[in-house]
Amino acid sequence: MPETRVESVEKALSILEAFSNEQPSLTLTEIATETGLYKSNVSRLTASLERYGYLKREADRRFRLGPALWRLGALYRRSFELGESIRPVLRQLVAETGETASFYVLDQDERLCLYRENSTEPVRHHLDEGARLPLHAGAAGHVLSAYSFQDAKAKARLAQDGSCVSTGERNPHIASVAAPVVDATGQFHGALAVSGPLQRLSDTALEMARLRVLLAAQGLGRDML
Amino acid sequence: MPETRVESVEKALSILEAFSNEQPSLTLTEIATETGLYKSNVSRLTASLERYGYLKREADRRFRLGPALWRLGALYRRSFELGESIRPVLRQLVAETGETASFYVLDQDERLCLYRENSTEPVRHHLDEGARLPLHAGAAGHVLSAYSFQDAKAKARLAQDGSCVSTGERNPHIASVAAPVVDATGQFHGALAVSGPLQRLSDTALEMARLRVLLAAQGLGRDML
DNA sequence: TAGATTGTTGCGTAGAGTGGAACACATGCC
DNA sequence: GGCATGTGTTCCACTCTACGCAACAATCTA
Incomplete structure (x- = not known):
């Protein structure tokens, strides 16, 4: 069975999962330790996530969840x-x-x-x-x-x-x-x-x-x- | 400049963008034409998205946005x-x-x-x-x-x-x-x-x-x- | 100034991701 | 029933992406 999935995508999604009520904002290294990924890897994944609005980077260089999530979340809920x-x-x-x-x-x-x-x-x-x-x-x-x-x-x-x-x-x-x-x-x-x-x-x-x-x-x- | 981004991730995210108020549910081929990706590719990407709850597949085999988006969206909005x-x-x-x-x-x-x-x-x-x-x-x-x-x-x-x-x-x-x-x-x-x-x-x-x-x-x- | 810490960039290579075809599986149509 | 059409999955070989790691900036700390 040739593993029907895409690894890098799952890594990116697991980055989003790292955010929580308790930790609504994370630094790059925090994400790296949290997910077990390498910093360089996280850096590139977050770049893509940010580009699409799933993450945003504050002035203090910390990551937060992005507005795209709220938009799609509202869409999901509305679809009900x-x-x-x-x-x-x-x-x-x-x-x-x-x-x-x-x-x-x-x-x-x-x-x-x-x-x-x-x-x-x-x-x-x-x-x-x-x-x-x-x-x-x-x-x-x-x-x-x-x-x-x-x-x-x-x-x-x-x-x-x-x-x-x-x-x-x-x-x-x-x-x-x-x-x-x-x-x-x-x-x-x-x-x-x-x-x-x-x-x-x-x-x-x-x-x-x-x-x-x-x-x-x-x-x-x-x-x- | 070595393109600091991850292509497959962006493809996956663009799949989510394909959903809208007008099209809250899509078939695999619809996604493929909408995004310009190959069906086989979409199939693998959606598998990962589904695994993490960003998409869900109905009984009629159509894709819809998943609950993870609402959860993270609520988190985003709460973070304000x-x-x-x-x-x-x-x-x-x-x-x-x-x-x-x-x-x-x-x-x-x-x-x-x-x-x-x-x-x-x-x-x-x-x-x-x-x-x-x-x-x-x-x-x-x-x-x-x-x-x-x-x-x-x-x-x-x-x-x-x-x-x-x-x-x-x-x-x-x-x-x-x-x-x-x-x-x-x-x-x-x-x-x-x-x-x-x-x-x-x-x-x-x-x-x-x-x-x-x-x-x-x-x-x-x-x-x- | 030296040292610690955080984030970015360069590079070679392994191996993941991809395109395409072939294959199953439904539906519809005569 | 048989044949056509459309949809989604699986397989395989090839390419190029994504990754680990090291080296490098860029800030803080002291």
């Missing part, structure tokens, strides 16, 4: 067309439950928060759009696992009642419920979730939230082309 | 930290003027709408975040030209009163005013603009909007670190 229909649903869930509502899709081996509406409560589960969370924990994680891979355990959990619940699994203080959004053709689109502080989401409150999420997810799936 | 301070300002401008307010940064040789708050009027200048517009026309375009390149003409225009006005320049029915956001260190960050239908923005309304934009831009610059 879900946004317009999902946002109102999230807002309604927030109004109904008082907790934070969000929508996740799969990104590699993690889940990506595509949309979210935060609770208005002072104590709440706050999360940024674009954040990545693990797949192995949390209600939405289980839903995505079940549909994206053939995760038997997660699928069994879903089969029970069509939704997932997690209490203090990923974060000991947070409970969440999630349900899959599936359209009329059976296509899976993502996971709808409500999450909040464990102490506020008692058994009955959690069950009510679960029902509301389930209802909202089904509604979304039905309304989709 | 401007968002939190800019949004309220935009909202206030909308409230004051009744028109659409937006914030632009430079992206290559164009301008990129990073934030915008749409007017609530039924007839309004609507624009999506992430949209790209030309640099050579429109008030915000002139501001960006003046600061990003040493565009003498645009700079002279700014020197007059610290802002730019354009009436029916890019679009015959739209007028706009824009001012630069410059922090205490003299660093230029972007262009703040208000735009709306020409007929509603009479001379006096336009002048009032200009003053408000100018004021808001100065306030933003002052409040920035």
Whole structure:
């Protein structure tokens, strides 16, 4: 098998992966150590990335992510067309439950928060759009696992009642419920979730939230082309 | 001069550029013709892009942009930290003027709408975040030209009163005013603009909007670190 | 001034990337 | 059904790119 891939491209992309919330700007040597590439190599790769607007170099010679990413990212999200229909649903869930509502899709081996509406409560589960969370924990994680891979355990959990619940699994203080959004053709689109502080989401409150999420997810799936 | 760049990387990036609002999904051959690359080549490049989540392949074998772009795009925008301070300002401008307010940064040789708050009027200048517009026309375009390149003409225009006005320049029915956001260190960050239908923005309304934009831009610059 | 650190450039060579053809696999059309 | 058309993948040989490394600038530090 003749390795159907392009190495230098993957190196370039791994440079972009080196940036994070904690390290939004990097020097060339930082990138080199982070990625394990040679400085000269990084220098040439970044030149191309910069030329296309995927990186930009500040006056202090540090690299930052470039505007092209935001442009294409917006394009990606728009291509869902879900946004317009999902946002109102999230807002309604927030109004109904008082907790934070969000929508996740799969990104590699993690889940990506595509949309979210935060609770208005002072104590709440706050999360940024674009954040990545693990797949192995949390209600939405289980839903995505079940549909994206053939995760038997997660699928069994879903089969029970069509939704997932997690209490203090990923974060000991947070409970969440999630349900899959599936359209009329059976296509899976993502996971709808409500999450909040464990102490506020008692058994009955959690069950009510679960029902509301389930209802909202089904509604979304039905309304989709 | 030994061409400090990596060709295959640039090819891969140009594949991403092939996607647009009009063509959010492409087949392999479409990409090949669009970019002028060979199918076999595209096949290998897309494999790498897909592996890193920059593209994804649907069930119908068509390519779409991938979630990694949204994640990194969100990261890029967050790295500004401007968002939190800019949004309220935009909202206030909308409230004051009744028109659409937006914030632009430079992206290559164009301008990129990073934030915008749409007017609530039924007839309004609507624009999506992430949209790209030309640099050579429109008030915000002139501001960006003046600061990003040493565009003498645009700079002279700014020197007059610290802002730019354009009436029916890019679009015959739209007028706009824009001012630069410059922090205490003299660093230029972007262009703040208000735009709306020409007929509603009479001379006096336009002048009032200009003053408000100018004021808001100065306030933003002052409040920035 | 000496020394450390960061980034760029030059160069030879290995080997990656490429073009092209040949091959599978669907669809459509008579 | 058979034949044509279009799409995507795989194979192979050749070329030239991309890479490692060293040497070189260019800044900081002290």
